[in-house]
Amino acid sequence: MTIPASNPLNALNFSGGPGVLPDVVLQQVQEAIQAVPGVGLSILGISHRSDWFAAVVSELEDNIRKLMGLPADYRVLFLQGGATQQFSMLPMSLLAGSTEPADYLHTGYWSGKALPEARKVGPVRVLWSGESCRFRQLPADDELDFNPQAPYLHYVSNETVEGLQFHRVLGRDDVPRICDMSSDFLSAPGDYSRFAMIYAHAQKNIGPAGVTVVVLRDELLANAPDDLPAFLDYRAQIAAHSILNTPPVFAIYVVLLVTRWLLQDIGxxxxxxxxxxxxxxxxxxxxxxxxxxxxxxxxxxxxxxxxxxxxxxxxxxxxxxxxxxxxxxxxxxxxxxxxxxxxxxxxxxxxxxxxxxxxxxxxxxxxxxxxx
The missing domain is CATH 3.90.1150.10 (Aspartate Aminotransferase, domain 1)
Structure with a gap:
């Protein structure tokens, strides 16, 4: 079935995820399912070990750094498991063995999902919770007492369920900021170099379900444990340029198309x-x-x-x-x-x-x- 431009069913999709993709991207995806331009094979049949896919990953890494204004010491990964896997993968690298608790904000449904996973690994302090106000508002600066000894601060920039969004950067510059930006990633400029790590599953703003973008600063992993399973070790994923195992080639390619749209069509x-x-x-x-x-x-x-x-x-x-x-x-x-x-x-x-x-x-x- 040919997908027409401005398909009304796509144009009026207000879903919380997967979100609507631009018409131009949908048209390019339709073409790629038949045959990727310059390759001749369907995107669904191209090897993840091909030179073409390595070039896709390299260009996508560069596009995301350019859009976010990040220097070369930030790594860009394309992982699986959604934000949910990051709820565990993050503390496994940064919280295991810590005597100081990590600071977490509980501002809604998804930040609440991150808490029990982190507690399985190490100590956690809930710096602020919106339960008493039924998650109708976010904390003011004078309500937040950040621990300068915390191994990291974790918060969600946009709570998808409750419709809450931070319009400022939180925390101390001497404590690593970790932010789940799943539902507002690449939606606006920001001072992203103040974050040690940002993660976002793609199915809101930048692609289909199946791939999660992780952006992190090299120095963040200096003291990560050496006994992590390779699949759950950011360093192993970095060394493999996100091709440690068979990655979601199709989903990653669509994210590339969306970043091209943001750079070339949107500006x-x-x-x-x-x-x-x-x-x-x-x-x-x-x-x-x-x-x-x-x-x-x-x-x-x-x-x-x-x-x-x-x-x-x-x-x-x-x-x-x-x-x-x-x-x-x-x-x-x-x-x-x-x-x-x-x-x-x-x-x-x-x-x-x-x-x-x-x-x-x-x-x-x-x-x-x-x-x-």
Whole structure:
């Protein structure tokens, strides 16, 4: 089946993941499934040991460093297991044998998932938890007492489920910052060289499921244990340029295409952020202008540009909203199973026109909805 440009089913995909990919990337992927330009083989049948794939990995490493403004001492890895594997792999390298606890922030669903995995390896201190406010806001600077002796600080920059996003860099410059950026990776420029390690599974902003990008500074691994399984040892993965075992060739190639799109079509992360900011402003503006019919989950100062989470006055209205939205061609608007409600994810590949259509639908639904 040929995928037309501006496929309406793709164009109105507000899913929390996998997210929508740009039309130009989808067209290139379709071509590559038949035959990669210049190679003649399907992307699904090209060897991970080929010179062509080694060049793909090399270019992708360079593209990510360029987009993030990182120097050469940052390594870029393309691993498997999603962010979930990083919840374990990270403490195995940095926390095992430590007498000082690592600092963790518990700001939502996914940061909560990281905690028990780290505790299996070493001591953990929860620096701040949003449980008491039902994860509706993020901590202010004066609520955070960072330990200068901590082996590292770990936090999630954007909580996908609750729609919360840090708009600043946290922590001390003398303690390694580790950040799960799975749902806002490559969505905006930032001072990324202040982080010792960043990781992000691809299926939100930069590709399909199956590959996780890890960016880390060389010196971070100076004291990592020597008895780690090779697959779970960042140093072994670095030495193999992410080809220690059979990697997800297809998924990595799609991420390469997305980085080319960001560099060549979009023009870099500053322009991507301008577009993402416009989408978020339009959608949050609709919530705020609804006279309480649509109520945002996150505190205004902590609103995510990637995931707009909101409720309607009753569960019955929420169910009707989802049903009617689906009939109108929208997909992926169900809130996460842990909190319910509605979630509109507006990742890089989603166009402003799609947000405008959603806002029009929301306005129409509100006007015809019965009083709760």
């Amino acid at each position: 870099g992360l500053a322009e991507m952020d301008r577009r993402n900011t416009a989408k978020a402003a339009r959608l949050y503006g609709a919530l705020d202008a609804s006279h309480g019919f649509y109520t945002g989950h996150a505190a205004p100062a902590d609103r995510s540009k990637m995931n707009v989470v909101f409720r309607l006055p009753t569960p019955e209205l929420e169910a009707a909203f989802i049903t009617e939205a689906r009939s109108a061609g929208f997909s992926g608007l169900n809130g996460h199973r842990s909190i319910g409600g509605i979630r509109a994810s507006i990742y890089n590949g989603l166009q402003l026109a799609a947000v405008e259509k959603l806002v029009d639908f929301m306005d129409g639904f509100r006007r015809r909805a019965p009083a709760p």
